[in-house]
Amino acid sequence: MKGKKRPVSARRKIMLSGVLIGIGTMALIDEIIFHQLLQWHHFFDFDTTQFGIFSDGLLNSFALFAIVAGIFLFAHVTRLHTYSRMRWYAGIFMGLGGFQLFDGIVSHKLLRIHQIRYNVDLLPYDIAWITSALLLLAVGAFLWYRTRKNDPPVQGD
């Protein structure tokens, strides 16, 4: 432990916490809504590449870790540092959008782990999926831009 800690603004940590929570939350939404409730996504698609099986496993495993780590990191920051709530939100939106974009392009299209829905014309679904990802990323980027302008130039991490 670093002995005396001054209440510095935790710019990077709070952003990282947001991004981790965003990634984990989108993975959860994907699992709960699209796999379990709507049953649009399938547990396994026999078109999946063998590489896809492994990359998807690692991605989902990372997302599970991310949400837990993000929450503990947030708890850590709130106890030791001052922080900008807005920057945390920015991180969350970027995490949500980033995961969604990766899922929509790499997982669904390149590795064919599973499609958004079966027995329908996929194009509108893919467009909606990727557009929503870009919107979330845009919100995140906008919030981040605003905190950059508002934040006093505090030193710290």
Next chain:
Amino acid sequence: MEQHGMEHFHMIQDAALVLVLVMTLGYLMAMRVSGRKFKRWPRHRLFLWVLGLLTAASALAGPLGDAAHENFVAHMYGHLLLGMLAPIFLVYSKPMTLLLRALPAGDARLISRALNSAYGKFITNPFVASILNIGGLYLIYMTDLYVWMHESMLLFIIIHLHVFLAGYLFTISLIYVDVTSHRYAYWYRALALIAALGFHKALSKLIYQSPPPTVPTAEGRTGAMVMYYGGDVVDLILIIILCYHWYKKETPAQGTENKNTKMAKT
């Protein structure tokens, strides 16, 4: 399964229960001996020890153990209990700490030397432990071992022993609750845990794709999904423990001399 195969299986079940009994008695004895030299050993650790042993044994004996012999879904529940959940309970009963306290100083020194040996350091490396654990599972389910296991008693015993011991090794290589020989950084252990869980997920999809030849397809697929989601649940416990340990280490408790304005109330 033919008649004498069943007899052998019942013998294994009985042996598992006897082992639970012997290990519990051993723990109780160690508690007594340690109590003479040190502060009294907390009772809740005994509870965790027995709970862990019973969780492990339930994969072999009792209703689940019986079913696991015939049914792949039950087999997977057994695998989660034996190789993943039981080790977490057992680690929190701190058997190695207790053993070192109970043994005479000379013997305890021998054991701690073994723990600190190059070999001890090697196998408690979280990546090595992950490979022994998850790699072993790939061998069981992606080769004919799963089929042979039900034909040979010896193989059945070896495989179940391996799943349990490798699961235990994996757990102690990630969360440092008991005596630990070599400590690895949090990020390093986190990476190993993410990789291990990722490969565990991938294996369950591969089983879904092609279940072992003796298992009916529908049963194999349900078993694969039990492995996938059950693995999530148990590994979530490990993730929370690991992150909580990081949090406790990096976040000084209240009352230290930092003057935080944003101090959360506890």
